[in-house]
Amino acid sequence: MRNASRRGSAAVALWVTLATTTVVALVSASAAVAQTPRVEELVSAVVRVKTHINPEGRTVQGLGREREGSGIVIDSAGLVLTIGYLMVEAYAAEVVDNNGRTVPADVVGYDHESGFGLLRAIEPLKLKPMALGKSAEIKEGDPVLVASFGGTAMVAGAYVVAKREFAGSWEYMLEEALFTAPPHPAWSGAALINREGKLVGVGSLIVGEAVSGSDKTPGNMFVPIDQLAPILGDLISAGRKTGPGRPWLGLNTEELRGRLFVSRVTPEGPAEKAGIKRGDVVVGVNGKKPKNLADFYRKVWTQGSAGASIALDVLQDSEVKRLNVKSINRLDHLKLKSTF
Numbered sequence: 001m002r003n004a005s006r007r008g009s010a011a012v013a014l015w016v017t018l019a020t021t022t023v024v025a026l027v028s029a030s031a032a033v034a035q036t037p038r039v040e041e042l043v044s045a046v047v048r049v050k051t052h053i054n055p056e057g058r059t060v061q062g063l064g065r066e067r068e069g070s071g072i073v074i075d076s077a078g079l080v081l082t083i084g085y086l087m088v089e090a091y092a093a094e095v096v097d098n099n100g101r102t103v104p105a106d107v108v109g110y111d112h113e114s115g116f117g118l119l120r121a122i123e124p125l126k127l128k129p130m131a132l133g134k135s136a137e138i139k140e141g142d143p144v145l146v147a148s149f150g151g152t153a154m155v156a157g158a159y160v161v162a163k164r165e166f167a168g169s170w171e172y173m174l175e176e177a178l179f180t181a182p183p184h185p186a187w188s189g190a191a192l193i194n195r196e197g198k199l200v201g202v203g204s205l206i207v208g209e210a211v212s213g214s215d216k217t218p219g220n221m222f223v224p225i226d227q228l229a230p231i232l233g234d235l236i237s238a239g240r241k242t243g244p245g246r247p248w249l250g251l252n253t254e255e256l257r258g259r260l261f262v263s264r265v266t267p268e269g270p271a272e273k274a275g276i277k278r279g280d281v282v283v284g285v286n287g288k289k290p291k292n293l294a295d296f297y298r299k300v301w302t303q304g305s306a307g308a309s310i311a312l313d314v315l316q317d318s319e320v321k322r323l324n325v326k327s328i329n330r331l332d333h334l335k336l337k338s339t340f
Contacts, residue, residue, distance in 0.1 A: 133198030
């Protein structure tokens with residue numbers, strides 16, 4: 001444990017050294033490059049996304065009825081890629097280019113597993129789309145640019161400080177997310193751009209622990225662009241990934257001191273119907289103890305697809321109980337546009 005701690009401290013020290021000696025230089029360089037026509041044209045593909053959410057939407061309480069962030073134009077027909085929480089359950093949307101031109105947009109699709117969302121402008125945007133790169137080729141230590149809506153003034157230099165697993169409390173996990181530092185202030189839907197000027201990730205979160213094992217390295221988490229190709233056709237044609245999807249329980253679970261606490265139970269969701277309550281502790285999935293939050297998800301998802309009955313062992317009222325949760329597809333619980 002002491003050696004692991006030392007390695008973690010060394011990693012943090014290395015990042016701090018990089019930050020103090022080279023990040024400033026990178027930011028200065030990117031600011032200078034941002035004045036060139038090439039970069040100005042490149043980031044013109046990053047637009048403002050505004051959405052209006054179904055007032056009866058399941059996500060209104062947590063995310064609000066009016067949402068705003070960035071999106072990236074990825075084809076000549078006005079297809080805009082963004083982070084899904086900006087547009088899920090939207091009944092209307094619009095995109096705004098860096099010149100202030102506003103164009104209404106249709107909701108195209110949403111994928112809970114990756115976190116991606118798609119919109120399409122209803123008329124040509126007259127913007128050059130951003131080419132897609134390969135996030136698998138990105139390495140820790142690589143310099144990148146992070147661009148949100150607002151043109152070259154909202155372009156910032158950063159480094160990829162980690163490529164690692166990410167598990168979110170809302171039944172969400174990426175096997176290998178991209179973490180960058182220093183953090184960008186407008187991360188939602190922002191474009192992560194490699195040296196070749198290609199899109200390699202879409203901004204999802206600001207985190208306090210970009211470097212694993214440290215609570216002193218704030219940064220951003222990006223969804224890797226390689227997650228898009230396998231689902232793009234389905235999102236465009238059907239609004240969602242085809243097939244039954246993963247089993248969804250309707251739980252928010254927080255990992256604290258090695259225990260998995262239920263922090264929220266979705267009203268009218270499968271877990272609530274099974275009798276799970278806020279404050280319960282998940283101690284097993286079908287009799288097997290999860291090592292951590294990511295392992296909990298893996299154990300649930302290997303029980304079958306959406307619709308499978310998931311046996312959860314929970315500590316409730318000082319007693320361990322086995323509760324069978326009839327899972328569903330997350331998308332079937334949302335108030336999605338009828339075209340989905």
